Amino acid sequence: MTGFEQLPARLDEVRRRIGEAAARSDRSPDDVRIVGVTKGHPLAAVRAATMSGLVDVGENRLEEMEEKQAAWGGEEAPRWHMIGHLQSRKAPAVRGRIALLHSLDSIKLARRLERTAEGDAPVLPVLVQVNTSGEEAKYGFSSAGFREALPELLELASMRVEGLMTMAPLTSDTEVLRSTFRRLRELHEEQLDRVPAYRGTQLSMGMSNDYEVAVEEGSTLVRLGTILFGERGR
Numbered sequence: 053m054t055g056f057e058q059l060p061a062r063l064d065e066v067r068r069r070i071g072e073a074a075a076r077s078d079r080s081p082d083d084v085r086i087v088g089v090t091k092g093h094p095l096a097a098v099r100a101a102t103m104s105g106l107v108d109v110g111e112n113r114l115e116e117m118e119e120k121q122a123a124w125g126g127e128e129a130p131r132w133h134m135i136g137h138l139q140s141r142k143a144p145a146v147r148g149r150i151a152l153l154h155s156l157d158s159i160k161l162a163r164r165l166e167r168t169a170e171g172d173a174p175v176l177p178v179l180v181q182v183n184t185s186g187e188e189a190k191y192g193f194s195s196a197g198f199r200e201a202l203p204e205l206l207e208l209a210s211m212r213v214e215g216l217m218t219m220a221p222l223t224s225d226t227e228v229l230r231s232t233f234r235r236l237r238e239l240h241e242e243q244l245d246r247v248p249a250y251r252g253t254q255l256s257m258g259m260s261n262d263y264e265v266a267v268e269e270g271s272t273l274v275r276l277g278t279i280l281f282g283e284r285g286r
């Protein structure tokens with residue numbers, strides 16, 4: 053017993069719902085990738101994920117990810133995603149460890165990552181986190197701050213901006229969720245028109261309670277924890 057026996061059935065259900073949400077917006081479900089968020093769960097969750105064919109796994113704390121990576125003995129390693137706020141002091145450690153940083157949330161962090169990159173370091177794929185919910189407590193660029201910072205971000209040779217990420221407020225009000233996600237998509241489309249060097253393709257939006265709305269609004273990466281792995285213990 054690992055506690056994750058239900059994962060394959062839950063994944064099937066989530067995939068079915070993603071398919072329906074995509075169809076409502078004339079999108080292909082193939083354009084939506086699931087990142088299984090294993091934070092707060094033991095390594096067995098990561099193992100269950102890869103065994104179920106879920107190769108993208110997300111963590112929000114660097115230490116926890118490093119522990120799991122060190123303990124990972126299996127052959128087929130997952131693609132690790134960092135989805136949480138990085139303290140700029142610890143930030144350089146993500147380079148070479150992850151497939152995608154979803155939470156590039158300040159110019160300070162970007163500059164720190166650039167400054168600490170060795171000459172032969174692998175380019176870090178990043179998403180710029182934008183606070184399109186307007187909630188004070190959330191990390192991320194404001195929309196205006198993002199527009200202003202983007203030219204500089206695109207010049208940083210040590211990273212590649214692959215798109216944007218946002219987090220919606222914790223609410224069941226579909227219209228609040230929808231407008232948060234829509235603002236991110238519109239901001240992305242606006243930059244594609246306006247900034248030739250911006251060639252983002254990814255929108256990371258949607259969690260367990262709001263991924264269907266996010267898919268309707270154009271999400272290409274949904275970050276799902278609870279709905280797949282159950283409540284977090286720690």
Ligand SMILES: *Cc1c(COP(=O)(O)O)cnc(C)c1O
Nearest residue numbers: 089112135259260275276277278
């Ligand atoms: C924890 C977390 C998730 C997953 O949340 P669930 O509600 O458990 O699906 C997604 N994104 C971020 C940034 C998180 O920290």
